[in-house]
Amino acid sequence: xxxxxxxxxxxxxxxxxxxxxxxxxxxxxxxxxxxxxxxxxxxxxxxxxxxxxxxxxxxxxxxxxxxxxxxxxxxxxxxxxxxxxxxxxxxxxxxxxx
Amino acid sequence: xxxxxxxxxxxxxxxxxxxxxxxxxxxxxxxxxxxxxxxxxxxxxxxxxxxxxxxxxxxxxxxxxxxxxxxxxxxxxxxxxxxxxxxxxxxxxxxxxxxxxxxxxxxxxxxxxxxxxxxxxxxxxxxxxxxxxxxxxxxxxxxxxxxxxxxxxxxxxxxxxxxxxxxxxxxxxxxxxxxxxxxxxxxxxxxxxxxxxxxxxxxxxxxxxxxxxxxxxxxxxxxxxxxxxxxxxxxxxxxxxxxxxxxxxxxxxxxxxxxxxxxxxxxxxxxxxxxxxxxxxxxxxxxxxxxxxxxxxxxxxxxxxxxxxxxxxxxxxxxxxxxxxxxxxxxxxxxxxxxxxxxxxxxxxxxxxxxxxxxxxxxxxxxxxxxxx
Numbered sequence: 001x002x003x004x005x006x007x008x009x010x011x012x013x014x015x016x017x018x019x020x021x022x023x024x025x026x027x028x029x030x031x032x033x034x035x036x037x038x039x040x041x042x043x044x045x046x047x048x049x050x051x052x053x054x055x056x057x058x059x060x061x062x063x064x065x066x067x068x069x070x071x072x073x074x075x076x077x078x079x080x081x082x083x084x085x086x087x088x089x090x091x092x093x094x095x096x097x098x
Numbered sequence: 099x100x101x102x103x104x105x106x107x108x109x110x111x112x113x114x115x116x117x118x119x120x121x122x123x124x125x126x127x128x129x130x131x132x133x134x135x136x137x138x139x140x141x142x143x144x145x146x147x148x149x150x151x152x153x154x155x156x157x158x159x160x161x162x163x164x165x166x167x168x169x170x171x172x173x174x175x176x177x178x179x180x181x182x183x184x185x186x187x188x189x190x191x192x193x194x195x196x197x198x199x200x201x202x203x204x205x206x207x208x209x210x211x212x213x214x215x216x217x218x219x220x221x222x223x224x225x226x227x228x229x230x231x232x233x234x235x236x237x238x239x240x241x242x243x244x245x246x247x248x249x250x251x252x253x254x255x256x257x258x259x260x261x262x263x264x265x266x267x268x269x270x271x272x273x274x275x276x277x278x279x280x281x282x283x284x285x286x287x288x289x290x291x292x293x294x295x296x297x298x299x300x301x302x303x304x305x306x307x308x309x310x311x312x313x314x315x316x317x318x319x320x321x322x323x324x325x326x327x328x329x330x331x332x333x334x335x336x337x338x339x340x341x342x343x344x345x346x347x348x349x350x351x352x353x354x355x356x357x358x359x360x361x362x363x364x365x366x367x368x369x370x371x372x373x374x375x376x377x378x379x380x381x382x383x384x385x386x387x388x389x390x391x392x393x394x395x396x397x398x399x400x401x402x403x404x405x406x407x408x409x410x411x412x413x414x415x416x417x418x419x420x421x422x423x424x425x426x427x428x429x430x431x432x433x434x435x436x437x438x439x440x441x442x443x444x445x446x447x448x449x450x451x452x453x454x455x456x457x458x459x460x461x462x463x464x465x466x467x468x469x470x471x
Contacts, residue, residue: 021247
């Protein structure tokens with residue numbers, strides 16, 4: 001068995017970014033933001049888009065949660081659950097790098 | 099009744115039919131086009147520009163072997179300038195020094211590399227190209243060194259289905275983000291070689307278990323896309339995500355098709371880019387409109403609760419096996435002739451039992467089937 005890469009798990013200290021094969025792009029034809037990946041195109045909703053835009057390779061998950069909670073005037077604990085679940089799912093699909 | 103027509107998202111561009119490999123399951127048509135029939139650089143660039151205007155977000159550059167086009171760098175740069183996501187689908191054999199780096203510099207987003215086997219002997223035999231496997235390994239290394247994301251594509255059939263675990267290890271060892279375990283679809287050359295390629299039922303079942311376990315084990319490490327063999331299926335595949343629904347393809351001479359094998363449906367004729375714009379073809383082509391949506395469907399599709407999941411399956415498979423392009427794909431258990439799929443599997447097993455059967459591939463070559471005058 002060869003040495004494997006490991007599954008990344010989201011923590012408050014994770015610094016998420018978009019891998020090279022994934023990009024967010026505004027589509028003028030459909031007037032919406034698309035996430036482009038090797039075989040699929042995703043159409044994220046507003047909150048998903050707000051999370052993905054903050055995956056800039058500098059902000060920690062903790063900062064992203066605090067930032068979103070402030071912007072949406074929401075409890076950080078409530079935001080945290082959604083953000084962590086979202087990032088774990090996207091990391092598991094290799095659409096977000098942790 | 100009908101839904102409004104939406105703009106297409108994806109396009110497959112078959113830049114050439116020329117290829118150094120001769121895989122007996124190639125999805126290209128039996129009547130391959132020679133180099134003198136290929137669109138020139140400027141025409142492809144015009145086509146790509148129209149595609150971007152039309153709403154295309156992703157272009158898969160394929161063939162034949164697309165790297166045989168000397169203008170590939172220019173074509174990638176043209177797409178990249180329009181913000182189109184580019185995916186190069188290559189056999190990875192005979193790519194000159196420095197070109198992969200040039201593709202990356204031109205803006206290539208992703209590279210998909212095929213392996214005919216996980217073992218060198220298998221790769222070389224199926225592609226009928228000595229030393230092919232080694233060259234592919236080198237292409238993978240060069241792609242990674244150039245910073246390109248990588249998918250390994252493994253077309254699966256009787257002669258390599260036992261290598262599925264090795265394909266998984268190979269893709270991991272090459273640092274791929276994705277692996278496609280794609281069982282051969284019986285259209286094009288694969289239909290000609292169906293008896294030689296059809297796997298055994300037990301091997302298909304084993305494969306499904308191996309892939310399911312690997313997907314679980316490799317969550318967050320490598321994505322595995324699995325295309326199961328549809329002769330063994332209960333439901334058909336939603337071919338192309340539905341006929342002319344959000345994708346199309348272009349052949350080397352600029353003929354615009356809803357799918358690879360569409361030209362095997364004799365009642366349809368297809369327009370070429372040049373005389374017609376892409377927008378005209380997408381909207382008005384009678385061939386594109388023939389099986390769009392659900393209005394064309396017969397029973398059992400018409401009243402099926404899965405009609406907008408499967409979209410009736412594959413029109414070309416309905417043509418090839420039911421003799422009617424508007425029939426339910428016989429891969430569907432609800433098709434009145436679904437039992438024919440099992441008979442075809444059995445027929446292939448009997449043919450495979452004949453000694454020296456394995457040597458009887460009809461390898462893909464230009465001129466094996468003569469072009470009509």
